[in-house]
Amino acid sequence: MTSYTIFSLNVLNFIIFNMGVKFGDFFIRKELKYSEIEGKLVAVDAPNIIMGLFNFTRPKKEEMEPNLILDRTQRPISHLYGLLYRINFYYSKKICPIFCFDGTDSSLKRLITKDRLNDFKFTQNWYQRALERNDISLARKIALSKEYLWQNIIIESKQLLNALGIPYIESPASAESQCAHLVKQGIVSYSISQDYDSVVFGCPRMIHNLTKSRKKKIQGRWKYERIIPTEINLKENLNRLGITLFQLVDMAILIGSDYFKGIHGIGPKTAYQLIQKYNNLETIIIQEKQSYDFSQLTYRLISEVRKIFLLPEVLKTFSSFSWNYPLEDKIFELLCEEHYLNKERVQKGIKNFLVNYSKCNEHFRINYGKPQQVQTTLEQIIRWES
Numbered sequence: 213m214t215s216y217t218i219f220s221l222n223v224l225n226f227i228i229f230n231m232g233v234k235f236g237d238f239f240i241r242k243e244l245k246y247s248e249i250e251g252k253l254v255a256v257d258a259p260n261i262i263m264g265l266f267n268f269t270r271p272k273k274e275e276m277e278p279n280l281i282l283d284r285t286q287r288p289i290s291h292l293y294g295l296l297y298r299i300n301f302y303y304s305k306k307i308c309p310i311f312c313f314d315g316t317d318s319s320l321k322r323l324i325t326k327d328r329l330n331d332f333k334f335t336q337n338w339y340q341r342a343l344e345r346n347d348i349s350l351a352r353k354i355a356l357s358k359e360y361l362w363q364n365i366i367i368e369s370k371q372l373l374n375a376l377g378i379p380y381i382e383s384p385a386s387a388e389s390q391c392a393h394l395v396k397q398g399i400v401s402y403s404i405s406q407d408y409d410s411v412v413f414g415c416p417r418m419i420h421n422l423t424k425s426r427k428k429k430i431q432g433r434w435k436y437e438r439i440i441p442t443e444i445n446l447k448e449n450l451n452r453l454g455i456t457l458f459q460l461v462d463m464a465i466l467i468g469s470d471y472f473k474g475i476h477g478i479g480p481k482t483a484y485q486l487i488q489k490y491n492n493l494e495t496i497i498i499q500e501k502q503s504y505d506f507s508q509l510t511y512r513l514i515s516e517v518r519k520i521f522l523l524p525e526v527l528k529t530f531s532s533f534s535w536n537y538p539l540e541d542k543i544f545e546l547l548c549e550e551h552y553l554n555k556e557r558v559q560k561g562i563k564n565f566l567v568n569y570s571k572c573n574e575h576f577r578i579n580y581g582k583p584q585q586v587q588t589t590l591e592q593i594i595r596w597e598s
Contacts, residue, residue, distance in 0.1 A: 232407030233464045238480040239449050241442035250306040255391035257405035258311040265294030283551045286352035291365050296561050301424045303568035306575045308535050311380035312390040331359040375543045377536030389413045389524035412464045412521050418444045461521045462493040471517045475504050
């Protein structure tokens with residue numbers, strides 16, 4: 213019988229990156245029907261979506277500590293079940309995803325260790341030795357440490373994507389900028405994320421809430437929460453606001469992002485009003501220095517953050533993308549042998565996955581002349597999307 217542990221952990225202890233620009237409801241959005249997204253290729257902001265999979269285990273809305281579901285190895289499992297079901301959902305809607313992961317962190321990013329890779333390798337060996345000695349308490353402590361937790365989640369997510377036959381890109385810098393680049397180049401139709409960084413990176417079209425509607429318990433009663441995907445169109449929003457992408461980046465600097473904490477007392481509305489009045493960040497600093505503390509916002513820092521958003525480092529050439537037939541033995545090895553997940557539940561998940569994979573494959577083959585053996589070149593992708 214499979215058993216799990218519910219472990220409460222402060223979210224700040226395991227998020228090793230800041231979750232994007234806080235634009236909130238500042239942008240206008242258009243509700244999308246799934247028929248409008250059917251047959252599309254999408255770029256998925258992998259770190260953002262994977263982190264979101266853990267939010268479903270939050271016990272109460274008002275609590276700041278999510279419950280992490282741990283297996284007998286003391287490692288979390290939400291990303292494993294979550295990715296299997298999320299990609300199955302994409303395939304059920306005839307959507308083919310390309311996952312994008314972060315590469316090298318900018319020196320401006322906060323909450324990172326000095327040498328993350330070496331930290332992880334050290335804690336990985338330490339964790340294995342603790343398991344061998346059956347020291348469960350120490351194994352849990354290591355598995356949930358900031359040096360081990362997120363790195364291991366990302367590594368296992370990539371392993372599962374490989375087993376599921378899903379292509380992914382390791383960006384030279386940020387996943388959000390890579391997603392934006394794929395949309396700008398017409399390789400995919402949308403970027404998929406729950407934050408707004410892709411928009412600030414100049415992504416023409418981004419979708420929020422591309423996920424299955426679900427039931428959740430509210431005040432002791434199960435209620436059905438209908439989730440509707442929405443599109444944020446960059447050009448339409450810039451035209452409505454009467455600003456440029458350059459000015460949107462300046463707003464992001466004022467509000468706060470992964471690269472600068474922002475100016476205390478300035479949110480989206482205030483930032484917009486200041487940009488409308490003064491046009492750029494340099495003038496705002498000069499004219500509003502009595503109202504806000506700009507001491508940490510140097511002109512050099514402004515230049516660096518603008519460069520990150522407006523001239524991002526991205527992978528520009530690709531040999532091919534392929535959505536291959538899932539490797540069932542590899543899926544079982546990771547989920548059931550390494551994490552001891554429920555075999556019947558995993559088998560059922562894989563069965564549904566294979567059905568939807570075949571339907572999605574057939575849809576692309578019929579509508580776009582895609583070969584049944586799914587080995588997709590970049591030229592084919594661009595031709596389908598044009």
